[in-house]
Amino acid sequence: MSAMVNSMRLDDIYRSLEADIRxxxxxxxxxxxxxxxLLNESANHxxxxxxxxxxxxxxxxxGKFGRYDLANLKKVAVPLELIHMATLVHDDVIDNAETRRGQPTVKTKWDNRIAMYTGDYILGQALSLAGEVEDPRVHQVVSKAVTEMCLGEIEQIRDFYRWEQTTSRYLRRIKRKTALLIAVSFHTGALVSEVPADLTRRLHLFGYYMGMAFQLTDDVLDFTGDDQSLGKPAASDLRQGNITLPVIYAIHCADGRIRNPVLRYVQGDHSLSAIDGAIEAVRNSGGISYTNxxxxRYLAKGFALLEKMPACHARDLLEQLARFIEQRSY
Incomplete structure (x- = not known):
């Protein structure tokens, strides 16, 4: 039932933008x-x-909050999705991921070298299109976002299996990896549509809150979802050594019966029994509830910001998107 509600909400939102999304x-x-x-096939994969x-x-x-012009909006909407896609191709190499969205990854279908250059090509095309925007503020926002995302990726690699990391360190990492690009999506859409500065700042901040909530929810679903709904193996982050908030909670905030199986895995025992024990311990730790x-809290901040935005259909749709993140099960 939950997945059906999520689907209905997204369908309603996307239906109102159907022609432009196409x-x-x-x-x-x-x-x-x-x-x-070869590059054409791998890039389209x-x-x-x-x-x-x-x-x-x-x-x-x-853009609906300003002068809506699809020709201008495409010059930021498309590059941002391509930047996201490029990071996914690169992530799958780093994570040695076999599937993405239920399909073989680029690195699986070809190899790591093809995947890395495919990601680079997609990123280059994204920046080329964004360069057509006349407003230099857009270039600055996008380039800074790409830089910060790279820092987030490096931090994640450095923190693989580092069980002693703090919640604040984790939050900074997901801000760079996920929330920032969502915030920039709002920000650049507002800039090219000449949205007033105060409202542009609110949209950017709303995007940041939604991005943080989205990633937190994603880290919960990694433990509560199944392979089919996730499009990848359940608990894949933990299997790869990526220490997310439910795991941090299990290590630092639970008793030894919970903490010890998790530490056993992240400190070097990567046997099947160790990973199964760690996953079960995280699920029983209270970390999932804590992360939710x-x-x-981030969603509540987002909803509060919405109340300060002009009442319009676009604001209603933003509320529906926030509800989707709040209730999503995939």
Whole structure:
């Protein structure tokens, strides 16, 4: 039932932007086309697998608060989705991931070298299109976001299996890895649509809160979802050594019966029994509830910001998107 509610909410939101989203999809396909057969196939591989396209949708919705011009909005909505796609291709190499969205990853279908250059190509095409925007503020916002995302990725790699990391360190990492690009989706959509500065700042901050809540929820679903709904193995983050908030809670805030099985795995015992024991311990630790509660706090801040925005259909749709994040099960 929960998945059905989530689907209905997204369908309602996307239906109101249906024609423009189709145009964004066409532009995504156009931008990554190349005469090189192998690169063309690998670049299109993840695009064909689909996705929620939330970042372009956020840019379009931000544009509804100003002078809505799809031709301008595509120049930020499409690059932001391509940047996201490029990071996924690179992430799958780092994580040695076999599947993404239920399909073989680029590195699985080809190899690590093809995957890395495919990600680089997609990123290059994204920056090339964003460069067509006349407003230099957009270039500054996007380039800073890419830099911060790289820092977040480096931090994640450095923190693999580092069980002693703090909650604040984790939150800074997910801000860079996830929340920032969502905030930038709102920000750049507002900039190219000439949204007033105060409202642009609120949209950016709303995007940050939604991004933090989205990633926190994602880290919960990694333990509560199944392989089919996730499109990848359950608890894949922990299997790869990525210490997320439910795991941090289990290590630092639970008794020895919970803490010890988790420490056994992250400190070097990667046997099947060790990972199964660690997953079960995290699920029983209270860390999932704790992470959900923190996500709710970010969502509450987002809802409070919405009340300060002009009453309009776009604001109603933003509220529905926030409800989707609040209740999502995939």
């Amino acid at each position: 145009e964004v999809e066409r532009e995504l396909t156009r931008v990554i086309q190349t005469d090189h057969p 993840l695009l064909v697998a689909g996705g929620k396209r939330m970042r372009p949708v956020f840019s379009l919705l931000a 509660q923190l996500a709710q």
